[in-house]
Amino acid sequence: MSATVDKRRLILDAAVRVFARQGFHTCRVSDIADEAGVAYGLVYHYFPSKETILDTLFLERWNLMLATIEDARAADLAPREKLQRIASFIVESYRHDPDVMKVIVVEVTRAANTFGRTHVERIMQAYEGIARIVEQAQATGVFRRDVDALFAAQAFYGLVEQVLTQWIFSAGEVSAEEFERIKLAIVEMICVGLDG
Amino acid sequence: MSATVDKRRLILDAAVRVFARQGFHTCRVSDIADEAGVAYGLVYHYFPSKETILDTLFLERWNLMLATIEDARAADLAPREKLQRIASFIVESYRHDPDVMKVIVVEVTRAANTFGRTHVERIMQAYEGIARIVEQAQATGVFRRDVDALFAAQAFYGLVEQVLTQWIFSAGEVSAEEFERIKLAIVEMICVGLDG
DNA sequence: TTACCGATTGACTGGTCAGTCAGATGAACC
DNA sequence: GGTTCATCTGACTGACCAGTCAATCGGTAA
Numbered sequence A, B: 001m002s003a004t005v006d007k008r009r010l011i012l013d014a015a016v017r018v019f020a021r022q023g024f025h026t027c028r029v030s031d032i033a034d035e036a037g038v039a040y041g042l043v044y045h046y047f048p049s050k051e052t053i054l055d056t057l058f059l060e061r062w063n064l065m066l067a068t069i070e071d072a073r074a075a076d077l078a079p080r081e082k083l084q085r086i087a088s089f090i091v092e093s094y095r096h097d098p099d100v101m102k103v104i105v106v107e108v109t110r111a112a113n114t115f116g117r118t119h120v121e122r123i124m125q126a127y128e129g130i131a132r133i134v135e136q137a138q139a140t141g142v143f144r145r146d147v148d149a150l151f152a153a154q155a156f157y158g159l160v161e162q163v164l165t166q167w168i169f170s171a172g173e174v175s176a177e178e179f180e181r182i183k184l185a186i187v188e189m190i191c192v193g194l195d196g
Numbered sequence C: 001t002t003a004c005c006g007a008t009t010g011a012c013t014g015g016t017c018a019g020t021c022a023g024a025t026g027a028a029c030c
Numbered sequence D: 001g002g003t004t005c006a007t008c009t010g011a012c013t014g015a016c017c018a019g020t021c022a023a024t025c026g027g028t029a030a
Helices: A007-022 A029-036 A040-046 A050-074 A079-096 A098-109 A117-139 A149-170 A176-192 B007-022 B029-036 B040-046 B050-074 B079-096 B098-114 B117-139 B149-170 B176-192
Strands: none
Touching: A007 A029, A007 A040, A007 A050, A007 A098, A029 A040, A029 A050, A050 A079, A050 A098, A050 A117, A079 A098, A079 A117, A079 A149, A079 A176, A098 A149, A098 B098, A117 A149, A117 B149, A149 A176, A149 B117, A149 B149, A149 B176, A176 B149, B007 B029, B007 B040, B007 B050, B007 B098, B029 B040, B029 B050, B050 B079, B050 B098, B050 B117, B079 B098, B079 B117, B079 B149, B079 B176, B098 B117, B098 B149, B117 B149, B149 B176
């Protein structure tokens, strides 16, 4: 760790870009090294394996997410505002660094079935945190009681992830208005539904 | 194509199991051949590449899905029943062959970003079909008009996919009651929302 | 019986790439 | 100058695997 540049960080940031562009399985470790402007071997000085890099990237962001969910849950706010905070956090995460969210959604969340049993647990923690918010709202009568809380949490998270997927697919720039509009639309959709 | 066994079909079915178990990138073509009880070379007699096998599996099922969506849209039913048909089709698809749905959710959506631009288009067709159902329901006043139809379609599909993901995660058997319960819960959630 | 041809076999090849390692660099300190 | 140690370098290796291909099998028809 020098005063000039943190090479470890440099490698992580490069890896995000490469994973987002080429996909985890398709890219080579040398691509990451090149993108970071660093020698091949240095990657293995800081990380024991290619997969560890992906794990690190995922955990850095996901832990922030879990913290946000817990903060929202514990906050003195209406249930709707709590969900709003979480939706906003995820949308802002994408806005600030689309590549990280793309990698998380495409490479980790979806792939968690095939490998990394560890991550499944961490991913579930997010659902459970959101479910707890729903339960509390049901207890106070703000939300209907005849919906399973975990199911509601899945609906919420599923919608958010779908929105990100849509942005990832379209590959074009998303406008500031779109970000703000969607943030509100997500919560509105989940709370009120389609019936007119 | 003999009267005894269709080897091509045998290979496709084996591939589904292998992809679901090991993941597309992680498995070897020889794993597929072994699983099918067929010589390695025969795989390449029927398919030009490993990726083509995945494409074929995806298209077989996705085309059924697009047909179901179009049928539902054109049917003389309440909008809610139309959505119900689609949700039921996907849930039943999972019930009947979880491996196929797992591969589609996990591998194809992932691949759609990195390569296979073709698939993105086909995937979008599903959203658009659902969106058309929503639009029609908005036109007749059954659904609220202040929700973007494509966004509503995403919410619907996102929830369904999330439910599948949950079942894939849990890796245990899902009961018949659970399947029926969830089918209804999906549509209820999308139409009515959480507000009490 | 023979000739033909698609189905089937599995050994082999050529290229790829994750991870290793022996050594270079340079900063800090004596 | 010399010693030490973390940082850094990139050529190399060993394993792996998608895809090829020459050979064999077996059914059909002349």
